Amino acid sequence: LKLEHHLRQALELGELVLHYQPQVKIDNGCIIGMEALIRWHNHAMGIVMPDQFIGLAEETGLIVPIGAWVLRTACKQARAWQLAGMPIRIAVNLSGRQFHRFQDQRQLLDVVLDVLKETELSPELLELEITESILMHKLDTTLDTLNQIKQLGVRISVDDFGTGYSSLSYLKRFPLDTLKIDKSFVKDICTDANDRAIVSAISAMAGQLKLELVAEGVEDQSQLDFLGGQQCNYGQGYFFSKPVPAEQASALLRQSL
Numbered sequence: 001l002k003l004e005h006h007l008r009q010a011l012e013l014g015e016l017v018l019h020y021q022p023q024v025k026i027d028n029g030c031i032i033g034m035e036a037l038i039r040w041h042n043h044a045m046g047i048v049m050p051d052q053f054i055g056l057a058e059e060t061g062l063i064v065p066i067g068a069w070v071l072r073t074a075c076k077q078a079r080a081w082q083l084a085g086m087p088i089r090i091a092v093n094l095s096g097r098q099f100h101r102f103q104d105q106r107q108l109l110d111v112v113l114d115v116l117k118e119t120e121l122s123p124e125l126l127e128l129e130i131t132e133s134i135l136m137h138k139l140d141t142t143l144d145t146l147n148q149i150k151q152l153g154v155r156i157s158v159d160d161f162g163t164g165y166s167s168l169s170y171l172k173r174f175p176l177d178t179l180k181i182d183k184s185f186v187k188d189i190c191t192d193a194n195d196r197a198i199v200s201a202i203s204a205m206a207g208q209l210k211l212e213l214v215a216e217g218v219e220d221q222s223q224l225d226f227l228g229g230q231q232c233n234y235g236q237g238y239f240f241s242k243p244v245p246a247e248q249a250s251a252l253l254r255q256s257l
């Protein structure tokens with residue numbers, strides 16, 4: 001209850017912050033995008049990580065205003081990078097609840113439209129990360145929403161790919177651009193034959209379906225070497241950089257050019 005009370009005030013007190021983690025093209029090391037990851041700097045509790053409050057934000061509906069803030073802040077930042085001659089993609093995580101309308105609150109599509117208009121960010125520089133579970137619920141409305149978002153030129157990626165309980169049929173039904181291989185498959189890729197087989201198979205499938213593929217949780221060179229030998233073009237993880245504040249992310253970008 002106390003956490004909820006604090007979370008309700010977090011937005012107006014300006015306690016929410018975005019960190020950014022680079023997404024890197026494996027063959028040349030260039031940064032092609034940044035994933036925005038939220039942090040909460042509370043005066044009493046210190047830095048609170050999203051795993052500790054996103055669930056609560058979903059249950060209380062606070063994820064709607066928080067999610068809109070994340071989208072706006074991330075797009076503003078990406079627009080600033082674009083204007084500075086560094087036109088990289090910005091990836092924003094969406095929760096299940098953000099797909100469904102709350103009473104008196106606008107739909108996701110309207111928020112995306114507003115933010116793009118307000119920030120003047122090119123739509124193709126925005127990528128929305130959704131989970132397999134989003135694709136499984138309310139099939140028809142989800143498909144409608146995704147098609148409308150896609151028509152704006154915005155990209156759609158599937159986060160934590162391979163860990164959900166969904167069927168692969170959604171890969172042809174939904175307008176997807178990118179799969180992000182969950183880090184649990186990447187972790188032991190150098191030693192575990194099953195993980196190697198799974199990642200190889202996902203890479204081949206993504207290639208044939210013309211989906212971009214990002215490996216998450218890349219922590220060392222040997223993992224990268226294996227991924228480079230697959231049809232996996234992009235990587236993200238501590239090996240390149242942990243999620244960092246905007247200033248540091250800008251510095252990483254300037255170095256990458």
Ligand code: G
Nearest residue numbers: 036037038049050051054070093094095243
């Ligand atoms: O860095 P990490 O601890 O940031 O993220 C933990 C989890 O929180 C991940 O599953 C991530 O997708 C989620 N997350 C991070 N930022 C956001 C956000 O802005 N919105 C939503 N819905 N989830 C987020």
Ligand code: G
Nearest residue numbers: 093159160183217218219236237238239243
């Ligand atoms: O669910 P999602 O993929 O959006 O969240 C990514 C989560 O993984 C975040 O908590 C982020 O901080 C974390 N993360 C990013 N890079 C690495 C990595 O190289 N190793 C591990 N273990 N976690 C990572």
Ligand code: MN
Nearest residue numbers: 035093129159
């Ligand atoms: Mn993500």
Ligand code: NA
Nearest residue numbers: 159160182216
């Ligand atoms: Na993920």
